[in-house]
Amino acid sequence: MDLDFGQILPNLSYILHGLLLNLEITATTVIFGIIWGTLLAIMRLSSFKVLRWFALGYVNIFRSIPLMMVLLWFYLLVPQLLQAFLDLPATTDTRFISALIAFALFEAAYYSEIIRAGIQSVSKGQISASLALGMTKGQALRMVVLPQAFRIMTPLLLTQGIILFQDTTLIYTLSLADFFYRAVNIVGNRDGLVTEMIIFTGAVYFVICFTVSRLVNYYKKRVTR
Amino acid sequence: MATSWNWGIFLQPTPFGDTTYLGWIWLGFEMTILLALSSGILAFLVGSFFGVLRTLPNRFLAFIGTCYVELFRNVPLIIHLFFWVYAMPMLVPESVRDWLYNDLDPMFFTFLMATIGLGLFTGARICEQVRTAIISIPAGQKNAAIALGLTLRQSYLYIILPNAYRRVLPPLTSEMLNMVKNSAVASTIGYIDLTKQASQLLEHAGRPYESFIAITIGYVIINIAIMLIMQFIEKRVRLPGTIGGKA
Numbered sequence: 001m002d003l004d005f006g007q008i009l010p011n012l013s014y015i016l017h018g019l020l021l022n023l024e025i026t027a028t029t030v031i032f033g034i035i036w037g038t039l040l041a042i043m044r045l046s047s048f049k050v051l052r053w054f055a056l057g058y059v060n061i062f063r064s065i066p067l068m069m070v071l072l073w074f075y076l077l078v079p080q081l082l083q084a085f086l087d088l089p090a091t092t093d094t095r096f097i098s099a100l101i102a103f104a105l106f107e108a109a110y111y112s113e114i115i116r117a118g119i120q121s122v123s124k125g126q127i128s129a130s131l132a133l134g135m136t137k138g139q140a141l142r143m144v145v146l147p148q149a150f151r152i153m154t155p156l157l158l159t160q161g162i163i164l165f166q167d168t169t170l171i172y173t174l175s176l177a178d179f180f181y182r183a184v185n186i187v188g189n190r191d192g193l194v195t196e197m198i199i200f201t202g203a204v205y206f207v208i209c210f211t212v213s214r215l216v217n218y219y220k221k222r223v224t225r
Numbered sequence: 226m227a228t229s230w231n232w233g234i235f236l237q238p239t240p241f242g243d244t245t246y247l248g249w250i251w252l253g254f255e256m257t258i259l260l261a262l263s264s265g266i267l268a269f270l271v272g273s274f275f276g277v278l279r280t281l282p283n284r285f286l287a288f289i290g291t292c293y294v295e296l297f298r299n300v301p302l303i304i305h306l307f308f309w310v311y312a313m314p315m316l317v318p319e320s321v322r323d324w325l326y327n328d329l330d331p332m333f334f335t336f337l338m339a340t341i342g343l344g345l346f347t348g349a350r351i352c353e354q355v356r357t358a359i360i361s362i363p364a365g366q367k368n369a370a371i372a373l374g375l376t377l378r379q380s381y382l383y384i385i386l387p388n389a390y391r392r393v394l395p396p397l398t399s400e401m402l403n404m405v406k407n408s409a410v411a412s413t414i415g416y417i418d419l420t421k422q423a424s425q426l427l428e429h430a431g432r433p434y435e436s437f438i439a440i441t442i443g444y445v446i447i448n449i450a451i452m453l454i455m456q457f458i459e460k461r462v463r464l465p466g467t468i469g470g471k472a
Binding site for chain 1: 295296298299300301302303304305307308311312315316402405406407408409410412413420423424427433434437440441444445448
């Protein structure tokens with residue numbers, strides 16, 4: 001079969017617009033995931049049993065379920081919760097917000113594990129020194145431990161971001177018009193370009209993720225020097 | 226939310242296919258395990274092969290290994306699976322395409338492509354772990370082996386790999402767990418696994434919460450089973466004289 005990649009050009013802007021959806025979800029999830037993930041990590045390390053157990057349960061539950069199932073769960077739960085609390089009409093399209101919430105809560109579990117490891121890698125003497133200087137525990141955490149921990153784990157957080165960016169392709173299953181859905185299901189099916197589109201989307205993902213991961217590696221070398 | 230539970234739903238007959246809803250879930254459960262086994266074996270073999278390749282002194286062979294890893298780490302799994310099911314058959318000669326589409330049972334075709342896609346995808350991750358483990362073996366061991374007259378092949382087979390594989394086991398466990406979770410993506414190409422059955426039940430059984438809880442428990446059971454099996458293997462291959470637990 002002859003491949004015809006030229007036919008992609010007229011549809012390029014339409015397809016690439018779908019990428020915005022993926023980037024939107026990625027950006028929101030990274031921000032929310034790091035904030036909620038940090039809180040979870042602090043809970044995991046706190047001296048309160050209840051908080052520790054809550055964080056442990058949260059992280060382990062999300063880490064033992066496939067992302068696809070999490071997306072389905074939230075696809076089911078979010079509309080009902082939104083309707084119950086916000087009194088929305090039953091026809092509102094909640095797929096995007098469902099996906100967003102699912103990704104944010106799911107990724108937070110993974111981020112919290114990275115952040116916990118980061119916090120634990122900071123030497124204990126740092127906390128003792130801060131406390132000896134008269135800081136409270138909260139101050140020591142905020143001003144001494146977390147800045148150092150984040151410096152160590154930034155490359156890991158970014159790498160997780162790349163994985164997450166790839167995972168956002170799964171919103172395809174909710175028929176949301178993301179990059180892959182537009183390329184394969186809409187343009188590909190319409191113009192008989194499915195084969196070309198699969199190769200094209202693969203190539204685009206490869207270029208983006210490969211470039212970013214190289215940049216992360218470069219940054220990592222500079223930080224750990 | 227859930228008004229009243231109705232767990233009896235699982236024993237009711239399905240609208241088509243002579244079985245109960247529990248039968249559907251069980252089929253998905255078996256299919257998920259089947260896919261995990263087949264792609265797990267493929268991933269282990271391919272990952273080991275390229276992992277060793279990447280550590281060889283030959284720069285060209287190492288480069289091939291690097292290409293493999295980068296290709297599979299930077300493209301989402303769903304695109305890999307779509308490639309094998311929808312694009313690959315278009316790129317092969319017509320006789321092969323004919324065989325794939327017409328001679329093979331469609332269910333088997335999907336299973337085969339899911340195995341290849343998920344296996345190669347997971348293999349890239351295992352490759353990295355094998356490589357890391359090999360690199361972590363002190364260079365003195367290899368040098369000593371070579372000095373004693375072993376060939377490079379022998380030094381890998383008898384000295385480096387037996388130690389490296391013991392170090393690979395813990396990260397291999399988490400990679401196998403990831404693989405089971407990733408196998409859910411195979412439902413997008415029509416493979417009838419647990420996740421596919423979850424959407425089937427969502428559509429037909431009308432008891433979404435019960436169905437999803439059952440499916441989720443199915444995944445948790447598989448995860449726990451893998452953890453136990455890997456723990457058992459780790460114990461069996463532990464070297465006498467090493468401190469148990471932390472490698």
